[in-house]
Amino acid sequence: MNAQPPAAAATDISTTPEWDAVGDAVAELADTSLRELFAADGGRAGKFTIHACDLHVDFSKNLITESIATKLFALAKRADVAGKRDEMFAGRHINTTEDRAVLHTALRLPRGEELSVDGQDVAADVHAVLAQMRTFAERVRSGEWKGHTGRDIDTVVGIGIGGSDLGPVMVDKALRAYQTAGIRARYVSNVDPADLTAVLAEIDPASTLVVIASKTFTTQETLTNAHAMRRHFVAELGDESAVAKHFVAVSTAADKVAEFGIDTNHMFEFWDWVGGRYSVDSAIGLTCMLTAGPEAFDEFLAGFHAMDTHFATAPTRENLPIIMGLLGVWYSDFLGAQSTAVIPYSEDLSRFPAYLQQLTMESLGKSVRLDGADVAYPTGQVWWGEPGTNGQHAFFQLLHQGTQLVPVDFIGFANPAEDVQTSDGSGSMHDLLMSNFFAQSRVLAFGKTEDEILAEDVPADLAPHKVMPGNRPSTTVLAPRLTPGVLGQLIALYEHIVFVQAAIWGINAFDQWGVELGKKQAGQLLPYLTSDAAPTKGAAAFDGSTDALLAAYRSARGRS
Numbered sequence: 001m002n003a004q005p006p007a008a009a010a011t012d013i014s015t016t017p018e019w020d021a022v023g024d025a026v027a028e029l030a031d032t033s034l035r036e037l038f039a040a041d042g043g044r045a046g047k048f049t050i051h052a053c054d055l056h057v058d059f060s061k062n063l064i065t066e067s068i069a070t071k072l073f074a075l076a077k078r079a080d081v082a083g084k085r086d087e088m089f090a091g092r093h094i095n096t097t098e099d100r101a102v103l104h105t106a107l108r109l110p111r112g113e114e115l116s117v118d119g120q121d122v123a124a125d126v127h128a129v130l131a132q133m134r135t136f137a138e139r140v141r142s143g144e145w146k147g148h149t150g151r152d153i154d155t156v157v158g159i160g161i162g163g164s165d166l167g168p169v170m171v172d173k174a175l176r177a178y179q180t181a182g183i184r185a186r187y188v189s190n191v192d193p194a195d196l197t198a199v200l201a202e203i204d205p206a207s208t209l210v211v212i213a214s215k216t217f218t219t220q221e222t223l224t225n226a227h228a229m230r231r232h233f234v235a236e237l238g239d240e241s242a243v244a245k246h247f248v249a250v251s252t253a254a255d256k257v258a259e260f261g262i263d264t265n266h267m268f269e270f271w272d273w274v275g276g277r278y279s280v281d282s283a284i285g286l287t288c289m290l291t292a293g294p295e296a297f298d299e300f301l302a303g304f305h306a307m308d309t310h311f312a313t314a315p316t317r318e319n320l321p322i323i324m325g326l327l328g329v330w331y332s333d334f335l336g337a338q339s340t341a342v343i344p345y346s347e348d349l350s351r352f353p354a355y356l357q358q359l360t361m362e363s364l365g366k367s368v369r370l371d372g373a374d375v376a377y378p379t380g381q382v383w384w385g386e387p388g389t390n391g392q393h394a395f396f397q398l399l400h401q402g403t404q405l406v407p408v409d410f411i412g413f414a415n416p417a418e419d420v421q422t423s424d425g426s427g428s429m430h431d432l433l434m435s436n437f438f439a440q441s442r443v444l445a446f447g448k449t450e451d452e453i454l455a456e457d458v459p460a461d462l463a464p465h466k467v468m469p470g471n472r473p474s475t476t477v478l479a480p481r482l483t484p485g486v487l488g489q490l491i492a493l494y495e496h497i498v499f500v501q502a503a504i505w506g507i508n509a510f511d512q513w514g515v516e517l518g519k520k521q522a523g524q525l526l527p528y529l530t531s532d533a534a535p536t537k538g539a540a541a542f543d544g545s546t547d548a549l550l551a552a553y554r555s556a557r558g559r560s
């Protein structure tokens, strides 16, 4: 397969007639509302609902018409979303600033499929590592793998940060119902010592396996926590040789793993063509395979692959990632939305919004196009959310009556992992949860008018405060159950939404240069925090604010 970088894409999408046509289409919304659109077309819900894999997705409560959708599809065509998608799947070096292929989709290719990239069958490499993970997970889960003192492993600690943490943490929580081998997972990510010490207080090193996850194996937080954890284990277990039984690594950097003192036979590899925030389905997911088992992990990967196949093959008008990606572009570039809320009506999925924050914001927070020119339009949005119903009692007030446009993705499941009956005998707690799920998107879309409120004998001076404006957009994603497969589908859906938006905006969704300078400056500042002698003014001065903050910090720490 040809792995040459694609030719520089120099077109400014905002100068195209297709962009102008979408801009003109905003006027179509001026004299209508979701109430009216639904009243005028009894078939609207059906027209704007897609079934993709196990997901039933209703986007009829979005601020679109069929004519707006047609213009958005034309924009996707103009941006060559399908062509760019095919380049990604084929392994071309679309991450141009790092000259890398972007092949998280290869991580979930079924066994036996081939994909040759840069002269290497990457699918075979993926399955070799999966086999290594499976064998290891089975040894740990069956009790064949013992700790240094002969104890079975009952706790796995993942140490990593960003893409080497958020995915496993989210998946581990989501697949709680599948954890049947009596192995629990804990995670340490923050360089704040509170994170480490809280986990150390909970674990018994003799029955704990530590998985150090770092693509580069150079990340300050991860290496600092890993060294501290290692010291603790050696002190508790009394012997350096304990490390071999209690520490394994997931990384692309074998030399650095060996330098840390981990036998590379206990290292699970992945590759530079897997971005950190796209890596939960690589060996980075090892902690999840240890807790939920290899079969659940296989099902998880199959879910991703099903969504990949949908994205790669479904016609544009039925292609869920393309539709949802376009809706994001519509809201952010044409209707002025600056954030998107994702609200899972599932406590098990409570870390999904945090996971999506890295996926979307590290990918799409860019101000220059692939050719280095400034973008002339907003890119990316702030993604945020909390599970329902909790969010209803916190920030939903702003969603319902505030002045900002915040499109919402509601995610819910028809069947719970387990249910509990309500004490009045009226039904199940899950049904109660889901009645809220359906109510919220309905209220956002249709609201309640002043007339309707006055008709309920509300005093006239109170009525304006009770008006629910409605016409607030949302998409509803309903799946049968939160299975490993459905979880894989959901993650792949958002990965591809990000891809579609980056393709339209002409930006690189796979680098993250913006995180580097802060890391570098922290390294430069550290000596000025820790040295006993006060930093010399002049050459050592950073800026007025930072110098004063450092002085206040040193004083509070009792340093001169």
Ligand SMILES: O=P(O)(O)OC[C@H]1O[C@](O)(CO)[C@@H](O)[C@@H]1O
Binding pocket: 161, 162, 163, 164, 213, 214, 215, 216, 217, 218, 219, 222, 276, 277, 362, 512, 515
């Ligand atoms: O897996 P690593 O190399 O430790 O990196 C962790 C995270 O740090 C980042 O590079 C950002 O600082 C993320 O992109 C990445 O997921």
